[in-house]
Amino acid sequence: MQSILKCCAGLDVHKMMVMATVQTEDENGEIKEITQSFKTYRRERRKLRDFLVKHQVELVVMESTGVYWKCIHETLIKAGLKVWVVNARHVKNVPGRKTDVQDSQWLATLGRCGLLRPSFVPPPDIEQLRLLFRRRQKLVGQIAGEKTRLHKVLDDAGIRLGGVVSDIHGKSAQDMIQGLIDGLPPQELVKFARGKLKSKTKRNYSAPTR
Template structure:
């Protein structure tokens, strides 16, 4: 079957690290198809020359494969000359086995694009792409920080320090101060003064937990880990400040997203830079969920629906949403009830993914409408009264509206 062309002129790029293969298909007035193929290098001057060459043909459609991160700089070069290219999934344009070359790939891309068979993925605008770099690096720092904290806990346990058995977080203010005191050579009795009075553990329990057998190797390893942990925390704070400053114009939307249980300010900021502010780019909430890789694939045969594995999507967005779902599952809200219902039937992992899917659909609706989240289970009026009633009563008594209690 011959593919019927619907575009007169198209351009297709086969992208590699140090090589760009470009194919131009142009239909003349006589109905003949002219094919132009040219190869460029991967450096800045080559990308600029490629963009100018493609622009000279004035193509209706320009497509390229999403090859790793190599497509980003050619895409930016095309953007500078006013071309919005379509970035397509490589799985959708797979060539015939045994006939794979760079020129053949570019030509096949052009044929499919000319027939209107390719659909581009979501590419955020330039400012959001730059903020994505900040957000994703911050997530990487967070992963390293968690690993370093776990490592320090193991080394302390190896040295006989059982502080994690009596405090909920050994990296809290009191626990960290006590560990630093031990590293400075203080005795367990001396570092006990750093313990906050709100700790549930008794002094005897804390003394027993702090009494270990730390060797010089333990002291060295823990002190180096402590320095690295504090460095990572400072870096994360710097990256977060930069991220929030870049989203200063979106403060109302950031505050609205924080009304969803489980979402704090960093989580709302990371969500926005991944999905953007224009939900028309996705069309529907289910398409956004599919793009994020949070819904199962269709697997039906002979009228029977079978279990389908979820597709690969935006891994960064999926991680953020799963962390939000973990936090929302511990709240008193309708989202927590949904988690409990699915957890009882399908297990925790499936329940977390299902809850993340629901939260993403809520986020889609909130960004599209500009509204805030209202939970069906929460009585907001009663909650406001519960929080403010003691203060109101004190003021009413102070100004004589209510008699003082006997």
């Protein structure tokens, strides 16, 4: 395979360890390879950074393995290194080898030959916004689930409050539910009606009886 870059590094990232391989092509076209392992603690990440800077790496390639790559990526980006996070599925579609050392070697080879595409990594502010949005989505889903559960509990007890009020989590409905919990009879729950619901109850109670 023809080289695009003269010096490329491949990182095989795990929870507690990073295997780094630097491949350098000399003037004669020969490939020199150095492989070294590092822990994922902060001090070891700085050692990895210095190791890559020392060898004047043009491109660092790593797989997007879980969330373990994020702290490594941040450390290397702050050092001014060019870092690509690639899709693991894309890498595995290219025939390669499976051990930790060989995985880092294979990433370095693919990166040096220009056979990989980087994944989108949002800047820190956008990443924080995405985390907040996902958290909000999760909370909204939980609230919707609790509303559905409350509907089922009331229906199972023979209380069709959901057919009377438009929002079972509105102020009127919540006061009525609290009244039921306090043991108030249904006739007394009408006083908790507000707004349009209150006008409906007035019309119902003012209707002529036979």
